[in-house]
Amino acid sequence: MVELLASGGSFNMVKAVIENGADAVYVGAKGWSRRRSEYEMDDEEIKRCADFVRRKNKILRIAINTLPASMEIENLLLKKVENYIGWGINDLILTDVGAISTVKKNFPEVSIHASIGCNIINAEDAAFYKELGAEQVVVDCRLSIDELKAIKEKVNVGLEVLVHATTCFTYLGKCIMSSYTKFTHKIDEQGKDHFLGSPNRGGLCYRICLTDWNLVSADRIVKDSVIMENRAYFIMEDIPTLIDVGVNTLKIQGREYSVSLVGNMAALYRKLIDNYLADKKGFSIHPYLDELKEIQDFRDRERKVKTSGLIKECSI
Numbered sequence: 001m002v003e004l005l006a007s008g009g010s011f012n013m014v015k016a017v018i019e020n021g022a023d024a025v026y027v028g029a030k031g032w033s034r035r036r037s038e039y040e041m042d043d044e045e046i047k048r049c050a051d052f053v054r055r056k057n058k059i060l061r062i063a064i065n066t067l068p069a070s071m072e073i074e075n076l077l078l079k080k081v082e083n084y085i086g087w088g089i090n091d092l093i094l095t096d097v098g099a100i101s102t103v104k105k106n107f108p109e110v111s112i113h114a115s116i117g118c119n120i121i122n123a124e125d126a127a128f129y130k131e132l133g134a135e136q137v138v139v140d141c142r143l144s145i146d147e148l149k150a151i152k153e154k155v156n157v158g159l160e161v162l163v164h165a166t167t168c169f170t171y172l173g174k175c176i177m178s179s180y181t182k183f184t185h186k187i188d189e190q191g192k193d194h195f196l197g198s199p200n201r202g203g204l205c206y207r208i209c210l211t212d213w214n215l216v217s218a219d220r221i222v223k224d225s226v227i228m229e230n231r232a233y234f235i236m237e238d239i240p241t242l243i244d245v246g247v248n249t250l251k252i253q254g255r256e257y258s259v260s261l262v263g264n265m266a267a268l269y270r271k272l273i274d275n276y277l278a279d280k281k282g283f284s285i286h287p288y289l290d291e292l293k294e295i296q297d298f299r300d301r302e303r304k305v306k307t308s309g310l311i312k313e314c315s316i
Contacts, residue, residue, distance in 0.1 A: 002243050002250060004273060005061070005160070006266045009039040009255030014049045014060075016263035017252075021270025024059035025049075026093060028255065029080065031192045033063040034117070034199040039255040043083060050087045061091040064099070065115040067200050069193060073102055076192055081107055097132065104133030111135050113160060117200070119171045122147070123154040130157040136248060141165055145238070148245055158248040163235040164265055165253040169209055169228035178206045182314035197314070206314040207307050232303055236292055237285050239269075240276050257302050264295055 006017035008027040017025050027049055030040040041049065046062065053060040062084060068077055081092065081103055090110055094100045095117040104112060114120060114129040116138040126137045136158030139148065152159060168175055176198070183197035195201035209228040214221050235242075239250065252269065254262045268291055276283045 001277075002273060003059075003248060004266065004269055005249050005251045007253055007255045007262055008041075008049065009035075009257075009262075010041075010259065011045060011049055011052070013255070013259045013262055015052060016259050017266040018053060018056050018058050020263045020267040021274075022058070022252075022266045024061055024091070024249075025053060026061040026063050026251075028063040028065075031188065031194050032066050032068070032077075032080075034065055034204075035255055036204045043080070046084070046089075047087050050084075050089050054088055059091055060089055061093055061113065062089060063093040063115070065093055065095040065117050067096050068099060070098075072192060073099055076190060078102070078106055081110065085110065093138075094134075100129070100132045100134060108133075113138060113158075116140070116162065116165075119174070123151045126151050126155040126157050130155060136160055138162070138251065140171070141167060141233075145241055145245060148242070148247065152246050159246070160249040160251055161235070161242055161247050162253060163239065163250045163269065164233070165251075166232045167229065175205075175209070177208055178204075178314075181206055181208050204310075206310045208311060208314065210307055211311055232299065234292060234296060236272070236288060239272060240280070240283065240285070243273070243276065254299075256306060257299065261295065261298055261302060264298075268292065268295060 003023045004021065005024045005026060006022035008014035008017065008025040014025050014027065027046060028035050028040040030037055030042045033040050050060050064077065077099060085107060092103065092110055093113045093115050094103065095115040100112055100114065103110060112134045114134040114137040118129060119140060120126055120129065120137045121140045121143065129137050138160040139151065141162045148159060179198045186194050188194060196204065197206065199205045212225045212227060215223040215226050242250065250269065252265050254265065268288065272288050
């Protein structure tokens with residue numbers, strides 16, 4: 001049975017996606033999960049979500065997908081994981097190779113998902129993270145169905161595919177443009193480093209790739225108003241094929257969007273998945289496309305406002 005995983009940027013969002021049919025929900029540990037702090041959760045909020053999700057017989061997954069310093073792994077991360085296990089949380093999303101290896105060695109009962117930030121694009125990548133201790137890998141969103149089949153056939157590891165997300169003009173986690181524009185550093189009361197402007201180190205991305213850029217060569221403007229690729233997308237028509245290929249989890253990103261929007265996304269994908277599994281031969285994707293168009297238009301409006309705010313914030 002394929003899992004529908006949705007985002008939880010707040011307790012209300014966690015509640016909304018679970019009540020709209022998500023099998024699992026992921027939340028970000030504050031300072032550890034590549035988002036602005038208002039869309040992350042401190043330990044008290046995470047425990048509250050864990051209690052709610054458990055009552056609904058669903059799964060809570062914690063995103064810890066930044067790149068920690070050495071002292072943070074031993075002094076902070078392992079203690080966090082120990083607390084999470086005590087609250088009945090056994091699912092983590094990790095990016096850093098050292099963090100994955102250390103967490104698995106200390107807590108072998110934990111289910112680790114290798115994050116989209118791992119840039120897993122082939123079977124050899126998937127096998128590497130499986131050997132480190134990952135039970136499931138989030139594959140790059142631009143892989144073809146044939147490439148997914150190849151990974152599934154060669155590596156006995158769970159596959160996770162983003163059905164709503166944003167592509168970066170480069171691979172996720174490889175861009176440092178935001179840091180050049182605005183970068184600040186602070187250490188919180190627990191000793192955790194926060195690098196605002198660097199999503200990989202626990203800050204946020206200012207999306208400056210979405211401003212107008214000039215392409216310059218030898219002090220001459222070759223082309224003006226160049227906008228780099230940073231497309232928000234939905235996958236819908238491929239979902240039946242993804243299910244048949246054996247993808248284990250279909251993931252909806254969107255912690256920074258409104259609760260109602262992400263709840264509607266979860267409800268739409270839940271309905272599509274259930275109806276396809278109930279009647280594969282008689283299933284048609286077309287009734288879902290109009291509803292998706294409404295959701296997409298609403299998403300685009302929200303994203304435009306948030307992107308403009310981020311760019312203004314870094315004074316571009």
